[in-house]
Amino acid sequence: MAGGRVFTNGPANNISNMNMLFHNQQQQQIPRANNTSQQPLDSLFLSSSSSVPFFGSRSMVSFEDVQGGKRCNRSFFTGFDLDENGADEMDEYFHQSEKKRRLSVDQVQFLEKSFEVENKLEPDRKIKIAKDLGLQPRQVAIWFQNRRARWKTKQLEKDYETLNDSYKSLKTDYDNILKEKERLQAEVASLSEKVVAKEKLQEGKFKQGESETKELLQKPLMNSVSDEGEGSKLSIVETCNKIEDISSARSDILDCDSPRYTDGVLETCDSSYVFEHEYQSDLSSQDEEDNLLPPYNIFTKLEDVNYSDPPHGSSSFGFQEEDHHTLWPWSNY
DNA sequence: TTGTGTTTTATTGCCTCC
DNA sequence: GGAGGCAATAAAACACAA
Secondary structure, three states: OOOOOOOOOOOOOOHHHHHHHHHHHHHHOOOOOOOOOOOOHHHHHHHHHOOOOHHHOOOOOOOHHHHOOOHHHOOOHHHOOOOOOOHHHHHHHHHHHOOOOOOOHHHHHHHHHHHHHOOOOOHHHHHHHHHHHOOOHHHHHHHHHHHHHHHHHHHHHHHHHHHHHHHHHHHHHHHHHHHHHHHHHHHHHHHHHHHHHHHHHHHHHHHHHHHHHHHHHHOOOOOOHHHHHHHHHHHHHHHHHHHHHHHHHOOOOOOOOOOEEEOOEEEOOOOHHHHHHHHHHHHHHHHHHHOOOOOOOOOOOHHHOOOOOOOOOOOOOOOOHHHHHHHOHHHOO
């Protein structure tokens, strides 16, 4: 059919046309496999003797749109004025129409194409389609309504599939990120353990260094200043700085603030006198032994010292290698 | 042939819009 | 308040396996 006019019947707006309409529609039914409903037209009217009362059953077709029936009476039969003359004739329709009749394949194809164009029905379009297919406008409206419902169901299924796919994709990404996070956390934990172990090792060496520092402080510091020039001068100064750092960080070494030199006198708090005394004493003894220079101010102002950048990668704070080993033997790691 | 599940046609009640 | 849409539902038509 493909959009052509199927039925010669016009709008079934009267009873005589309805006979023709049903007849033609029944002829248009394309039989399916095992289509038990495909019966001769006469059979549709053989049930007139049926005991099933018409008025107690639902109507199959509504003509309200054609006849201007109100919405509250959308059923087919409520739009008719059943007088005595038409009672017998109507009785045949009533029993015939108790059976639902499926639309023909051609009719459905036509409706499908119309639906593709526009899934909503304007009144004029509805009437035109109904005319073209020989159906009641109400039937067309119902078909479009059911078709929209099916379309909506399929659309929901599609949306569900789309969302489900999106969810799966996101979940995969999330799982991957979670694994990466766990891997990084394990890596951080491993590195943290290494850092802690290293710090413990450093702390052990630091304590060892404290005792050696004490020894160092009690030794004459100036035994080679005059012989080794600027490099040694720098090393000594930095050694003093280190001692100061140690003193600050570990006040238990001398149990006082960092010693400082004022007007040529090494000052500490409580132990300053002892320290100075011992220092002076050691220097004196050292002088006696090595005949070295007068006491050297180990806290010489830093601006008086010619600093040099520490060697690359060195942890000796700019010490010369030999000085480093001499003054900080524990820091060789 | 029959039981059962699915699809299609149609009704009903409610809601929204004008 | 009427017209039309929609969700829920009924019921006939249909498909199919046993």
